Amino acid sequence: MNYRSLFLFFPLACLAFPTVISAQNKKHSNEMHPFWSPDGKMIVFYSNRAGNEDIYTISVETGQKTQLTNNISADSQPTWSPNGQYIAFESDRNGDYDIYIIRPDGTGLKRLTKSPLREMTPAWSPDGKKIVYEVDINGNWQLFTLDLKSGKTEQLTDTAKDHLAACWSLDGEEIFYSSSHRGAHQTDVEIQAIHLSKKKNRAITHQSGVSSNISIAEDISTMVFNTHRDGNWEIYSMELNGENLKRLTFNEDKRADFEFSNIDGEPALSPDGQKIAFLSGREGSFDICIMDIDGKNFKNLTKEW
Numbered sequence: 001m002n003y004r005s006l007f008l009f010f011p012l013a014c015l016a017f018p019t020v021i022s023a024q025n026k027k028h029s030n031e032m033h034p035f036w037s038p039d040g041k042m043i044v045f046y047s048n049r050a051g052n053e054d055i056y057t058i059s060v061e062t063g064q065k066t067q068l069t070n071n072i073s074a075d076s077q078p079t080w081s082p083n084g085q086y087i088a089f090e091s092d093r094n095g096d097y098d099i100y101i102i103r104p105d106g107t108g109l110k111r112l113t114k115s116p117l118r119e120m121t122p123a124w125s126p127d128g129k130k131i132v133y134e135v136d137i138n139g140n141w142q143l144f145t146l147d148l149k150s151g152k153t154e155q156l157t158d159t160a161k162d163h164l165a166a167c168w169s170l171d172g173e174e175i176f177y178s179s180s181h182r183g184a185h186q187t188d189v190e191i192q193a194i195h196l197s198k199k200k201n202r203a204i205t206h207q208s209g210v211s212s213n214i215s216i217a218e219d220i221s222t223m224v225f226n227t228h229r230d231g232n233w234e235i236y237s238m239e240l241n242g243e244n245l246k247r248l249t250f251n252e253d254k255r256a257d258f259e260f261s262n263i264d265g266e267p268a269l270s271p272d273g274q275k276i277a278f279l280s281g282r283e284g285s286f287d288i289c290i291m292d293i294d295g296k297n298f299k300n301l302t303k304e305w
Contacts, residue, residue, distance in 0.1 A: 030286035031056075031302045033077055033266050034277035038084040040270045042104070043277050043301070044068075045288050046076040046089070055089055057104060058288065058301055065305065068106040075100075077121045081128050088112075088122040088131055099133050099146070112146060119144075123166050132156070132166045132175055143177060143194075156194055167214040167223075169240075173197065176204065176214045176223070191225060204242045215276075216240070217269035222293075224248070224276055226265035233263040235278055237293070248295035251282045258284050269293075 029049030036043055037057075044057045053076045055068040069075040073093035080087055086101040086108070093100075094111070097118040102109045113119045118136040125131070129148055134141045135155075143156040143163045156175065157163045166177040173196060180189035191204040191214060205227075214225045224237045232252050238245040255261035260281040267278040273293060280289045280300070287302045 029305075031288045031305075032279050032286055034279065034288045035079045035268050036270050036277060037080050037104070038082060038271055040272060040275075043268075043288060043290075044078040044080055044087050044104075046078060047302075049305070055087065055102070060290065060301070063301060066106070068102055068104070069109075079123055080104075081124050082126060083128050088124065090120040090122065090133075099131065112148070121165060123168060125168050126170055126172045132168065134164055134166070143175065156196075165213045167216060169193070170216060170218060176216070178214070204240075206242070213266050215267050215269045217271060217273035220269075220273035222269075222273065224267040224269055226267060226278075233265050235264050235267045235276065235295075248276070248291070248293075249278075249280075251280065253282075255282075255284060260286070264289075 029047050031045050031047045034043045034045045041061065042057050042059055044055065046053050046055050050070065052072055053074040054070055055075050055078050056065055057068065058065045068087070071093055073091055075089055075091045078087050078089040084104070086103060088099060088101050090097050091100050096116060097120045098114060099112045099119050099122045100109060101112060112131070120134050122131045122133045131146045131148065133144055133146065135144050140160060141162040141164055142158060143166055145154045145156060162180045164178045164180070166175050168175055174193045175196065176191060176193045178189050179192045190206070192201055193204060194201050214223050216223045221240050222237050223240055224235060226233055226235050230247070234247055234251065235249045236245060236247050249264040251262050251264045253262060258281055261284065263281045265279050267276050269276055275290050275292055277288060277290050279286050283300060283303055287300050289298060289300045291298045
């Protein structure tokens with residue numbers, strides 16, 4: 001499976017994880033990278049339950065699941081468009097990773113990027129007119145935007161760092177992302193923001209450790225993200241200016257049957273900002289879970305699947 005956005009501190013070493021996990025976890029599949037539909041009724045995610053990564057949706061109320069893609073390639077990192085009409089995702093079905101879109105009923109598949117470079121991890125702008133994504137250029141991940149109407153692309157970053165897991169501000173003026181130095185361990189991955197018109201960067205977090213996978217919802221001035229600043233992958237919230245940091249999950253117990261059982265990550269705020277969908281390994285594999293914005297009322301949506 002594709003673990004690079006969760007384990008940003010070793011994006012190259014993470015390619016070894018699928019073998020490790022499949023050997024240790026024989027209970028059921030791994031489900032990752034949840035993202036809410038605009039109406040808050042559905043969550044899109046990807047799973048390896050069919051033998052490779054495919055895109056699925058699940059009803060938050062009923063638990064009904066729908067498989068959207070089905071092929072031998074890796075389809076992952078899905079994200080819902082603001083109008084609910086499309087889901088963008090990454091896939092290597094044409095030999096290298098590109099960005100695709102598909103309708104929530106599994107029809108209308110369309111390839112958006114066609115360069116020979118690896119293009120991954122899409123995120124929609126608030127107005128649905130653009131997508132920001134990552135491109136592997138000379139060994140570093142840089143951020144680009146794609147105008148969906150004109151097809152024009154724009155490179156946003158060009159430094160000897162990795163720029164990953166981007167997320168738009170609600171007004172569309174900034175893009176939040178994780179920035180790191182490529183290395184064997186990458187113990188410093190911080191959240192930054194780039195102002196699109198001013199072309200200026202600002203740091204959001206200022207602490208040694210890994211902070212990544214930002215999510216912002218409408219009508220609140222809060223972001224959620226995952227970090228291992230306290231020695232374990234947990235979910236935190238804080239204000240967009242970097243203040244009022246709060247730890248929301250406390251999953252520190254390791255299971256003997258799953259090496260990554262103490263990981264909570266890839267948080268996604270519901271559209272109303274009242275719930276968080278996230279990945280958790282606490283019950284023996286990676287599952288899609290939800291909880292309230294204050295960390296209470298935990299529920300595993302895919303445990304019995």
